[in-house]
Amino acid sequence: MGRRAAPAGRRSARRKHRAGPRFGLPAMVLLTVVLGAGAAMADRDGTPRDGAAAPVVERTTAGASPRPTTAEPTRPAAPDPTPPARPRTTTPAPVRSSPPKRTAAKSTGVPRSGAGTFTTARSSGAPTGDGGTLRRYRVQVEDGIEISAQEAAAEIQRILAHPRGWAAHGRGRFQLVSENADFVIRIATPDTADALCLRQGLRTHGELNCETSEGVVVNLRRWMLGSPTFAGKPEEYRHLIINHEVGHEIGIRSHMGCPGPGRLAPAMMQQIKGLHGCRSNAFPYDEDGSYITGPIVS
Template sequence: MREQARARPATSVRRLRLQRAAAATAVAACLVANVWVVARASNESGASGALAAIGKVSTEVGLRSKGPAAPSAAKKPAPPRVVERGSGTLTPVTIPGDALTTADTGRPVRISIEAEGGLEVDPAEFATMVAQTLTDPRGWQQVDDVRFVAVSPEEIQGGAQVDLRIALASPDTTDRLCAPLQTRGQVSCHNGGRAVINLRRWQLGVAAYGSDLAAYRSYLVNHEVGHGLGHGHDYCGGPGQVAPVMMQQTYGLKGCTAWPWPAAKADTT
């Protein structure tokens, strides 16, 4: 009985030693494997390959890394704001002298440029653009043998005569100034010696001119001033032809190509 009791502890000790040896061997094998993977990656790809291999080993043992964040979608610029109702008061704007190149000859047409208050548009920029359009070589001065003469706000206040006023107005004020013509807050008009440019069209343009807002603005000015000079509406001559400036291009081109100038396109090339 004593011999059996002594034999059991010896057997347990040997078994324990064998288990510890096996565990140590397994740990050593894992370490050797990891070192071999890192060394191989270093030989193939340098330091970056080694880091990648370490990352791979870490992933295999359960660690996860987050991928790069998805790029944010590019934001489209917001369209210009259209003030539906301004102050209701039109104020004459000084026309920059270097913007109005008056013709040397032709029937004088005395003009004033006006802007309604509260439109969030720089009146001086509007006046400059209108003056440059009216005195462009492709404009009415050459086609109609006229010369536009600026009338200053001070002269108007003193009672000076004005033949034609060009005004930028909110959609609400445009409807009032154009009545009884039906502009419905959408389009511009000429009425009673005033070319009324609707702020909605000035800011947003139309599909016929696409992204070329500057060209459409020139069309707006030339079309409404054309009415002030006595011209009626014209029409598309056929598919592929150049649209005449007195065509209502805002409503569509009817197969013609957009053209904002009174002079024929062939005469400008």
């Protein structure tokens, strides 16, 4: 029995299906050429494509301007009539010239660091004060800083015997000794003072004094220069250094704030950090023998 002829509509569909691949290959070739040309133009104009690394700004040392660093663009085989776009650049901000800052150590002759070893003052004296616990102290000065340990000990002895000090008001008795001391008062360069204070977890930033389990650490810069917030000579500021740190030594652990505008700042106030309306003051007691106090701040 012979094959029946397929309906006309079905034969037409089969022809269309067979004819499809005849025109698909040229079209795919044409699409590949167009995409390749587009990719070549993207490389030529210096603009990074998806996945390409952005320009890296190279970090330079102080005083030099940052300089953009980019990879060299890939050149296509055939020339492109379209002029390439300018590559992106980074314009560095203008650098303002200013005179270099000089540290206090350089401008004043106070050394920043020292030997880290100390000389003990070989001197002693009678106890000062008539009440409270007797505390023996010795004085040490870092080697190489051109301060006499003997002279420093004599000055500290006078400070602790001052009529407006702790001993004169029954808060303790103090005696200078060269050995068998209860605590030590050290005068050290800023770097050495920082290291000694840091052992107790205290950060002094090359500027501050501190009180440790061994005694008092005096920053040489403060001893020699005083404080920018203190209205007085360095010799008077030394009273504040010793009175404040020995105040911690006799058991006053907290710091105080300013009691009011125009009033004397307490000796237990960290006056170098700002007076907050108070007047600078180096002594625990005023001239009438009244204890100078303020609100507890820490």
